[in-house]
Amino acid sequence: MAGLEELKKKLQPLLFDDPDKGGVSSRVPLPEDTCDSYVVSDGGTVNLLSRSLGEYNINEHGFHKRSTGPEESDSGEKAYRCASHDMHIFGPIGNGASSVVQRAVFIPVHRILALKKINIFEKEKRQQILNEMRTLCEACCYIGLVEFQGAFYMPDSGQISIALEYMDGGSLADVIKIKKSIPEPVLAHMLQKVLLGLRYLHEVRHLVHRDIKPANLLVNLKGEAKITDFGVSAGTVTYMSPERIRNENYSYAADIWSLGLAVLECATGKFPYNVNEGPANLMLQILDDPSPTPPKDSYSSEFCSFINDCLQKDADARPSCEQLLSHPFIKRYENTTVDLVAYVKSIVDPTERLKQIAEMLAVHYYLLFNGTDGIWHYMKTFYMEESTFSFSGNVYVGQSDIFDTLSNIRKKLKGDRPREKIVHVVEKLHCRAHGETGIAIRVSGSFIVGNQFLICGEGLQAEGMPSLEELSIDIPSKRLNPIYAVMVPRWDSDGSGLLKVADEDYTIHVSRHLTFSD
Template identity: 45%
Template sequence: PPDSEDLEFSREDLEVIKVIGKGSGGIVQLVRHKWHGTFYALKGIQMCIQETVRKQIVQELKINKASQCSHVVVCYHSFYHNGVISLVLEYMDRGSLADIIKQVKTILEPYLAVVCMQVLKGLVYLHHERHVIHRDIKPSNLLVNHKGEVKITDFGVSAVLASSMGQRDTFVGTYNYMAPERISGSSYDYKSDIWSLGLVILECAIGHFPYTSTEQEESLSFYELLEAIVDQPPPFAPPDQFSPEFCSFISASIQKDPKQRLSSLELLSHPFIKKFEDKDIDLAILVGSLDPPVNLSE
């Protein structure tokens, strides 16, 4: 976008095109800036909060805005009106990994390696430079654009809102990808994001959520799922269907003991990532072959 960094946004400058998503706490709209035509995603979050907390949130979101990582969705601006915080975010025009797996069912290893590498770079930035835990890595929070870039979204927002309201450990969102230590109420760290990433990547590879079998179309009940994550052995990639490198990557991510899990930095140099690093695999080819999630001509 043309120097979006320097633009002052007001709500009036943005023309709403259509609703493109409903997330935790609010809706996401595709908007266009009236003056220069750039598209953004506008996320609204209902907040009934005191002025001091609001200022703190806006301040923290400004820090997000300064994000210098090409694998984290940029928040260009935020404003507050009538109990709603609105975030002006970079628009990722090919939707999320959730949109992609609805269409292709499974993603092949070379493409998964490229997805992993980009998400891991985003996690290295969050974990090692910003010292934050994302807390909600799932397919719908990993966004893709037509260039084949993958970026992490919803970073910070839920954490900022939770911490500012003094509820660091309450959770908004899905429990499906939550690490066992979080479900059982133990302390947790950056490695909880690695568990979530491992489950997401395994799901993309096998074509269904790892805790449900293909035959068993209906998902587990809430309590069955929590019990499975905490008490059962972790899921794994079937060795007869996947390369040893991929199986090893999944196993290094989905370890029930967080100390046994590799960090984002360690996983970046894992043989699975290295195997495809020089192969010039272009994710844009995969996303270009699919229907975009939002049809602008409608």
């Protein structure tokens, strides 16, 4: 027992992974790029100064990186215009150890994104922000890495929001919860993309990820697997390599160990070590027990070899990403047809997915309609040239005609005085699948005199929207006219996560309270 307590004391610094105590190897130049300083200006701009003298300026209007140091390999300036006022932000996707991730719609292009919020005032999290943005902004569309769309800072909350590609299939951890295990052919095809992304981190960015695990391997409905959560300072103890547990110098091989454990867990459906007796006992298992291997009677010899190679106790004996890309396990299924799209779609609840997209689209649409003139022009790009819009017995075709018609409706609803503004209240929303990429959405509600679009009941709220309970509004007594709208938007028709309305039928039941004509 005394030996166990001694081990716990020895391993305690590892949980914080202090690089000054031997946490990072000197064998390779790993750009941890820790913040030496940060300044928040009176104007609400955060300036992060890295050790390499790269300057990262982030404010409500977006993110700008300027490289000034002679050691900075990715020299030059980069700007990402992804502003806080360009986002309609919705509920959380999930919570991590250091961040909250929410769904959002990027207003200018009507694209669903994942918004990762991190507190700027904690030193360790500032380091993570730098590592993550530095990596992603240089590889915003690289295979196997979640795409970076920009970042902005909100002074009121002290949070930096990093806008990322929305991976609508969840994580491999979600997959194995539903499927229990992932077949070898599926794993092999997904791993090709993951290994390409990890190879880029190691060979181009000289970065150890430190937290490869099923929860950080995301998939989209195109069947693509991608790595997320870059630049964490410690990582999850469960997937740590033996050299990290011993608090020794480590390098890229630490990620290979973690990948091996993650792949074995995905294939078998369970983590290969006993985690019920605490982290210290888990570390003892990793150090003292033989490396786990898949049952040879249940898996191919190529897969068993892949796992054994990744889980070598000696870090120098583990293969690189480049070597794993040509491993017999990957090659075995290279020419095997695997429908990754169908596989990922089989784990997603289609009803819940349709409901989420329909609610986000409807709220986004009516926030634009009832919002400020400054964002109204974005409504035009919500439609395609072949889109149709039916209103008052007439049919309008194409972006320009539809936008002009909507602008006329909006102008009449707005009135000449602020207190006369008429806004939408959504009372019910129904949706169903329409074709391969479409959703038919039926919205019913009414008009009231007010300042902001509202939703009744338990419908999805965007961040900043007041609830009916907060406003204490009696809708029946305020109702002017019932309204009905049937939209048929296309979701992700080009694989980019864009929302576009193909057809729309907009009906207003006119009563004595409201005189309205086309």
